[in-house]
Amino acid sequence: MSTSEGALAAKVPELATPTVTTASAGPPKRVWGLVGRYALLMVLAVIVLFPIYITVVNSLLNIDQIAKSKLFPTSPEWHTYSDAWTEGHLGTYLKNSFIMTAMIVIGQLVTATLAAYAFAFLEFPLKRTLFVVFLATLMIPFEVTIITNLTTVVDLGIYDSYAGLAIPFLATGFGAFLLRQAFLGVPRDLQDAAALDGYGHLRFLARVAVPLARPTMAALAVFAFLASWNQYLWPLLVTRDDRLRTVQVGLKQLRNTNLESFNVTFAGAVLAVIPLAILLLLFQKQLVRGLTAGAVKG
């Protein structure tokens, strides 16, 4: 398993390191081809970035300037950001999103690690059946469970609370599967050596298995963060109190305010993106690795 892990790493695109070509010093025809390629890439880059650019620009314009379709902020109105933060309650929404996301990421890492350890290192009756049961959770769309979950959350008394936002997502079949694969890659000699040193299962888990599975755990954490930060339907259903709204739901609230404060809505969208942008800049490789693990099989 450890060899396939290595092969997998080799498949991860090096998004950050370009390979420089020597073809630039070719005949004139090639030069024009090169110019054409760059021109095409530039045009596409502008198209992809345009919605982001216009959002940032509009967040710094007033409504008259937006209506005049100004494409550059000559006198940027930075106050939209503080308005979004305080009057638009975006500070509260962002805090709520962070708390919910942190609970889910930590919860998923813990539950998935424990379960994956059992599936990878222990023998017990019904092991295969239970593993299939864990994987079966991936087949049931979340939309199918919300009707009853809403009732359950009300019955448990955790409606309108962080617990209600996070608890249904504290476990993940996908994560358990991913970490089991990583644990199966732990070399047999290490297990034998740990057994000779008198390591019990829990010590082996904490001192050997978890440190070795760290890259996979990082990938899982990035995934869980992305998924829970971007959740919309469940936070919308399970909170009524505006003080518990998450940033994604809060954006709709911001959008509903009057035309005059469109710029504040855009500032809100920019603020909602910043944490994810930072996360992705830091953990791009983990994300790509996690994605390719499922997609590309040699």
Place this chain on the structure above:
Amino acid sequence: MTTTLEASERPAEVTRPVNTLARRKLREAGLAYVLLIPAGVIFAVFIFYPFLKNFDLALHSTNPFNPDLSEYVGFEQFGDVLGSKEFFDSLWTTILFALMTVPFGIAFGLGLAVLAHQKLKGIAIFRTVFSSTVATSVAVAAVMFYTLFNPNIGLLKNISPTPPFLDNPGWALIAIAIVTIWQSLGLSFILMSAGLQAIPDELVEAAEVDGAGPWSRFRNVTLPLLSPTMFFAVVVGTIFAFQTFGQIDILTEGGPLKKTNVLTYFIYTELRVQRNPGKAAVLAIALFAITLVLTLVQLRFLERRVHYQR
């Protein structure tokens, strides 16, 4: 637990090793179950129980004004809901939406990935740009496009005649598809780039030596080898398309004239606005069945056409 008891029995272990082995096995199984409990409880309460409960709900008709008053109606509700025009319209809207977003999303992602796969100076900048929409969520993308589509102040009003986007029954779904394709472009690009990276350069170079042009190389070498990645993207993309909700809620709330009333939005309105969990449960079961069938069909038929490198 029983550790103290076992410690006192230790001398006996030497004479009866079989017993110890059995006990160790028992202890190992016990530990395994303890480790599985946290995830197991969450799955049981929030996935399996509601999944099964859904069938029970679907067989009952609930009084919107008093949820405690529910009446067993058997499969009658299935017939009523699934035979209704509203359901067919909603299903058709969902299918249309998937057909609009999945192929285009993958095609654009692939196109950008192929372009960014070239060995050019500064290509890393373009790769970062093309994957940048991963940082946005559907809610953020919806808000970003909301003004662009606004007929009074949006940029598109400068095009004449102004495309009647969100307020027009014929255009609203297309507008939402555009938002969705843009938002998922980054993910699609990353996936396709990863797939391209996995193709050995020697294979493409060998085809070049054999005199194959760029299009022929792409058609006969790259595309077949990329098919597993594309297959994965089609399956996952379709499932995502059937779960679309946020951009609909923010941009159109199912309208105009219910032309963007996809299945998930239909479920949501039955649950929260109509307060009819029985009907919502029938719809949810339909959604589950459709997702399951789609996944199985795709696995069966698409996988046969997929070329796996061995």
